[in-house]
Amino acid sequence: MTGESDYETSVRERRTETPAEFGSRRAGLMTRVQNTLHATPALVPLIVLIASIAIFGLLIGDRFFSPFSLTLVLQQVQIVGIVAAAQSLVILTAGIDLSVGAITVLSSVVMGQFAFRYGIPVPLALACGLGCGALCGAINGTLVAKMKLPPFIVTLGTWQVFLATNYLYSRNETIRAQDIQAEASLLQLFGAKFQIGGAVFTVGVVFMVVLVLGLAWILRSTAWGRHVYAVGDDAEAAQLSGVNADRTLIGVYTLAGLICGFAGWALIGRIGSVSPTSAYEANIESITAVVIGGISLFGGRGSILGTLFGALIVGVFSLGLRLMGADAQWTYFFIGVLIIAAVAVDQWIRKVSA
Amino acid sequence: MTPILSAKGLVKHYGRVTALDHCDFELYPGEVLAVIGDNGAGKSTLIKALSGAVIPDEGEIRLNGEPVRFATPHDARRAGIETVYQTLAMSPALSIADNMFMGREIRKPGFMGRVLRQLDHKEMERFAREKLNDLGLMTIQNINQPVETLSGGQRQGVAVARAAAFGSKVVILDEPTAALGVKESRRVLELIQDVRAKGIPIILISHNMPHVFEVADRVHVHRLGRRLCVIDPKNHSMSDAVAYMTGAKAPEEELNAV
Ligand SMILES: Nc1ncnc2c1ncn2[C@@H]1O[C@H](COP(=O)(O)OP(=O)(O)O)[C@@H](O)[C@H]1O
Ligand SMILES: [Mg+2]
Numbered sequence: 001m002t003g004e005s006d007y008e009t010s011v012r013e014r015r016t017e018t019p020a021e022f023g024s025r026r027a028g029l030m031t032r033v034q035n036t037l038h039a040t041p042a043l044v045p046l047i048v049l050i051a052s053i054a055i056f057g058l059l060i061g062d063r064f065f066s067p068f069s070l071t072l073v074l075q076q077v078q079i080v081g082i083v084a085a086a087q088s089l090v091i092l093t094a095g096i097d098l099s100v101g102a103i104t105v106l107s108s109v110v111m112g113q114f115a116f117r118y119g120i121p122v123p124l125a126l127a128c129g130l131g132c133g134a135l136c137g138a139i140n141g142t143l144v145a146k147m148k149l150p151p152f153i154v155t156l157g158t159w160q161v162f163l164a165t166n167y168l169y170s171r172n173e174t175i176r177a178q179d180i181q182a183e184a185s186l187l188q189l190f191g192a193k194f195q196i197g198g199a200v201f202t203v204g205v206v207f208m209v210v211l212v213l214g215l216a217w218i219l220r221s222t223a224w225g226r227h228v229y230a231v232g233d234d235a236e237a238a239q240l241s242g243v244n245a246d247r248t249l250i251g252v253y254t255l256a257g258l259i260c261g262f263a264g265w266a267l268i269g270r271i272g273s274v275s276p277t278s279a280y281e282a283n284i285e286s287i288t289a290v291v292i293g294g295i296s297l298f299g300g301r302g303s304i305l306g307t308l309f310g311a312l313i314v315g316v317f318s319l320g321l322r323l324m325g326a327d328a329q330w331t332y333f334f335i336g337v338l339i340i341a342a343v344a345v346d347q348w349i350r351k352v353s354a
Numbered sequence: 355m356t357p358i359l360s361a362k363g364l365v366k367h368y369g370r371v372t373a374l375d376h377c378d379f380e381l382y383p384g385e386v387l388a389v390i391g392d393n394g395a396g397k398s399t400l401i402k403a404l405s406g407a408v409i410p411d412e413g414e415i416r417l418n419g420e421p422v423r424f425a426t427p428h429d430a431r432r433a434g435i436e437t438v439y440q441t442l443a444m445s446p447a448l449s450i451a452d453n454m455f456m457g458r459e460i461r462k463p464g465f466m467g468r469v470l471r472q473l474d475h476k477e478m479e480r481f482a483r484e485k486l487n488d489l490g491l492m493t494i495q496n497i498n499q500p501v502e503t504l505s506g507g508q509r510q511g512v513a514v515a516r517a518a519a520f521g522s523k524v525v526i527l528d529e530p531t532a533a534l535g536v537k538e539s540r541r542v543l544e545l546i547q548d549v550r551a552k553g554i555p556i557i558l559i560s561h562n563m564p565h566v567f568e569v570a571d572r573v574h575v576h577r578l579g580r581r582l583c584v585i586d587p588k589n590h591s592m593s594d595a596v597a598y599m600t601g602a603k604a605p606e607e608e609l610n611a612v
Contacts, residue, residue, distance in 0.1 A: 038500070222471045229447065233445040233446060236441075236443075238456065241443050
């Protein structure tokens with residue numbers, strides 16, 4: 001029997017694959033907080049959002065803490081909010097989409113130009129614009145899933161390609177707001193306003209909220225949603241468990257592209273015109289909202305509700321600081337601090353598993 | 355008797371490394387077949403080829419005598435082959451129930467399930483809890499607990515329970531007791547006996563010779579990417595088996611035990 005025990009130890013020493021690790025668990029207040037945040041990742045951005053509204057409310061008073069101002073925040077973040085919803089899906093798969101802004105503006109240009117240059121009926125032109133967004137997303141997804149290229153590189157490339165296509169195709173022309181209003185007002189649908197008391201809402205704002213709630217439901221309650229998390233968490237494990245990782249990835253990028261198409265439509269509603277130079281910051285702003293919203297850049301963790309809160313936090317800071325008469329640079333300053341804080345919190349929450 | 359699962363001449367290269375070198379394999383109905391071999395001998399690659407996780411460069415796999423080609427692990431699962439991979443293949447951030455049903459989720463009945471594709475979380479949790487209780491391995495309070503908060507042994511238990519619950523033709527276990535303590539390992543061995551009692555054959559990769567000799571009907575000795583021999587544990591000692599797999603001794607007879 002000595003042979004076996006020798007063998008056993010030699011195997012143990014030479015073992016290279018560690019299939020699982022033992023973790024020790026300490027109880028305590030911090031651990032409990034950590035566990036709660038681990039289970040409900042949208043909690044941190046929600047608390048930060050409520051706190052920042054309260055603080056600006058105290059500092060500025062009624063000028064800020066009014067239905068009008070608070071709904072103004074919603075209107076100001078609607079485009080970024082919609083784009084950030086798309087960005088969230090991609091980041092949950094451990095990817096990143098730098099081309100979201102380019103897809104958004106290209107889609108809006110397709111909608112406008114198809115209606116005005118070719119005289120295509122507006123609903124059809126809208127469908128073409130949305131289709132253009134989905135197609136752009138599908139190109140990203142195919143390159144990431146099938147060619148196994150890093151998402152950062154793929155979308156760094158397609159960002160330039162889509163943006164250049166946008167300028168070339170639109171010939172740098174802007175379609176004026178008056179013309180759209182007169183001939184194709186459906187393009188401005190997302191800008192339509194309605195009031196409840198002093199609060200002003202737009203169709204775009206309602207769309208953003210419904211979109212985020214709908215995606216949150218899908219991510220939690222459908223198999224596809226669970227697969228998005230599984231692929232982001234560990235793509236190889238998901239594949240071995242019977243998930244079609246490639247198809248899930250392509251689906252995510254395509255859906256993200258489609259959502260950017262809707263953001264393009266909302267963009268026309270927001271600015272009134274169709275301009276090839278709009279929305280150029282949407283990629284960075286959307287990533288900011290996602291990160292402040294507590295979604296892990298490493299994938300597989302976080303809640304899309306957090307992204308909405310993240311976008312709103314940015315909106316509250318911009319409006320609040322503006323109403324206080326502060327230099328606009330202070331907004332960037334605080335957003336930068338928030339980004340770093342959010343990532344630090346994410347790292348800390350992830351330690352729950354270590 | 356025709357093997358339920360067999361392979362002939364499997365070859366798999368990873369760059370310059372030859373993980374499988376014209377490897378043959380047979381699993382017969384109702385048996386527990388242990389696969390033993392040194393680290394790097396190609397055992398994991400062999401079972402990955404059998405379960406669709408790796409596509410062999412050459413060779414043929416047959417299920418019930420029919421040639422099959424599994425392009426993905428999902429294909430093999432649909433054919434009734436359930437595998438616990440050495441790395442466990444779980445999503446750490448997702449719950450135990452989510453992991454057990456990954457890739458074969460249960461939807462709610464009626465409109466919510468069929469049209470909106472809503473998952474039946476309740477039913478999946480009930481089933482998961484039942485299977486973990488069957489295994490008796492678990493001291494888990496919360497089936498919605500993320501897998502990453504489990505100990506290594508608990509994780510392995512969940513993976514084994516998943517395979518035992520869903521395997522209908524073949525269950526493959528790649529070092530299922532590697533991270534387990536003595537008591538937990540016992541439970542896995544009992545589970546293997548349970549699965550065999552249901553008439554489902556099992557492939558067990560293990561480095562633990564006492565375990566192998568306790569449960570296996572036949573032992574496939576793997577060396578340098580191929581099957582060296584198949585021995586009957588009743589006619590061989592553990593030190594023989596170890597000597598064959600390390601190359602210290604050559605087997606006198608090949609493929610003798612069926
Ligand atoms: N994905 C991979 N890429 C490159 N080499 C691999 C891969 N998987 C296995 N190998 C190599 O193939 C050989 C057999 O590995 P494996 O099947 O894991 O052996 P075992 O399970 O018997 O320890 C080893 O040399 C290993 O390094
Ligand atoms: Mg192995």
